[in-house]
Amino acid sequence: MTEIKDNDREIHLFRMRLTAVVVFVFICFGLLVARFVWLQVVQHSKYMAQAEDNRIALLPIVPNRGLILDRNGAVLARNYSAYTLEITPSKLQSNLESVIDELAKLVTIEAKDRKRFKRLLEESKNFASVPIRTRLTDEEVARFTAQRFRFPGVEVQARLFRQYPLGEVASHVIGYIGRINQSEANDLAGGDDAANYNGTDYIGKEGLEKSYERQLHGQTGYEEVERSAGGRAIRTLSRTEPTPGDNLILSVDIELQKVAEEAFGDFRGALVAIEPGTGDILAYVSRPGFDPNLFVDGIDAQSWNDLNTSLDRPLMNRPLSGTYPPGSTFKPFMALAALETGVRKADWGMHDPGFFMLGGHRFNDDKREGHGYIDMYRSIVVSCDSYYYSLGNQLGIQAIHDFMAPFGFGQITGIDLLHEQKGVLPSPDWKRERFKRNRAAQKWVGGDTISISIGNGFNSYTPLQMAHAVATLANDGVVMKPHLVKIVEDPVTHKRTLTVPTNSGRIPLKQENIDIVKRAMIGVTSDVSGTAYTIFRNAPYTVGGKTGTAQVVGLKGQKYNAAATPERLRDNALFIAFAPADHPRIALALVAENAGWGAGVAAPIAKKVLDYYLLGKKPGDKDKPVAPPPNPDAEPQSDPQTAAPVNPANKE
Secondary structure: OOOOOOHHHHHHHHHHHHHHHHHHHHHHHHHHHHHHHHHHHHOHHHHHHHHHHHHEEEEEEOOOOOOEEOOOOOEEEEEEEEEEEEEOHHHOOOOHHHHHHHHOOOOOOOHHHHHHHHHHHHHOOOOOOEEEEOOOOHHHHHHHHHOHHHOOOEEEEEEEEEEOOOOOOOHHHHOEEEEOOHHHHHHHHOOOOOHHHOOOOEEEEEHHHHHOHHHHHOEOEEEEEEEOOOOOEEEEEEEEOOEOOOEEEEOOOHHHHHHHHHHOOOOOEEEEEEEOOOOEEEEEEEEOOOOOHHHHOOOOHHHHHHHHHOOOOOOOOHHHHOOEOOHHHHHHHHHHHHHHHOOOOOOOOEEEOOEEEEOOEEEEOOOOOOOEEEOHHHHHHOOOHHHHHHHHHHHOHHHHHHHHHHHOOOOOOOOOOOOOOOOEOOOHHHHHHHOOOOHHHOOOOHHHHHHHHOOOOOOEEOHHHHHHHHHHHHOOOEEOOOEOEEEEEOOOOOOEEEOOOOOOEEOOOOHHHHHHHHHHHHHHHHOOOOOOHHHHOOOOOOOEEEEEEEOOOOOOOOOOOHHHOOHHHOOEEEEEEEEOOOOOOEEEEEEEOOOOOHHHHHHHHHHHHHHHHHHOOOOOOOOOOOOOOOOOOOOOOOOHHHOOOOOHHHOO
């Protein structure tokens, strides 16, 4: 049977199919156009930025850190460039340990390098790269560069490093820098300088490196670089130069600093020397010290353990944080308080029987048989305790406290270092607060005042405060803020700015009273009966000084015997001085821990410092100072009921 086709129907179906295909094609094309419009028009800015980010990189340029120099231009902290081998763990294509093992075949990687790398990796999780080796040699750089294709995520970078060319000298002044840890990174991220620290790996950790971090760091620059698809730089499109950090010109004379540090020999202790008229700190000694270069690349575990566990506490900044009873160096200020308050006149005298009685308690003088007739001049020259027991009882603790505070005792000086300790200037209010959990101990008693009067008891001051006080006395009551940085210098314009241009005020003192006390302090070094006469009798300059010896522990009625006392429980030796006496150019205070008598140990150290500063004379004898047999300035041995309490803050 023959099938008859309906041509019209076939044509109609074909046209319908063709129309459907055309419509489908147009819909697809419309969708494609719409997508193109979405990508090219609506989302143009977004994808343009992404394309530019892939093609152009904005790289930070870390500025040169400012230099630190002494007052004469000697460089104390500087920069140098070197190559480092750095790993970015997120970019590695194989196991981290295996990568390090392979790198060790090209460059020297020791066990300590691996330990430091792991520690830095833990501390620096947000950093792009972590150094596995620093200070590569040219040969090591060449070997790695030839094999770089094998190590994606590993780069050789040129970095600036900090160097302290004098090592331990003035280490507590300069401080050191170190790699930014996570806590510091978080603080920076939340601060106003977050952008300025892009690309920065190191920050000041201690000393002036920390307190002047913002000035030393400088202003970060930026470089706009075109990169290939593989991330390699092709060409530089633009560059904003970084601004170097400011240079710090210190008030410290580094040669004087060296002499002072060497003068301590094996003794622990502190010394601060100040120019009275300006507040410039000429020498700032904390012994023992440490080498700040150890911290720059990350200190190794052994060195850190040695420093951190040493009984000598080399990391402790003694002038700033160590607190000590001033001993008899407190007496000139007590004498001045007597004159200013009218409690005593300079010619008032008494017979010293060798002790002072208060409430049935006996307070012994250093000289059992007494010093005979004592007036104010002789009380300072021979360091008579009984005179000051009596004077302290007359003045009362509140008058002593109020007079001493303006001199800076127990006050923050405001020096340009962080973590300054306040110390203790005792008062009844202070004692109530100090012993608030022990009501029986809160009451101020007469024996407390007696101990305070000779610089013992609750008295506890930093060597910086003592030096500041004697500098103010030498400067006739004009107060200058002590400072280590004298000038901040702009490295570009060379503009110099003084950090302390004017005085901080004046203590209202009568010049005649100041002169009386100064004259007595001159007698300490020039009068044949003076406690420091033997040390300074041949000095070609005139010195005002005062020796001091302070107990470290209460004797509880026992007689002090240095030979039978453990070394770290022996008395501290102290000395304060200013010279030349008629126009002081230098004032100083020092403490030699557990060294014995102020006249035997502390005064000779001071003389070496004064000899160099005033005469340019360096000591030929580098040996440890030796105390002479007699004890011209020993503190009293008190009865058990009146033994001077030991300040808990002074258990160094």
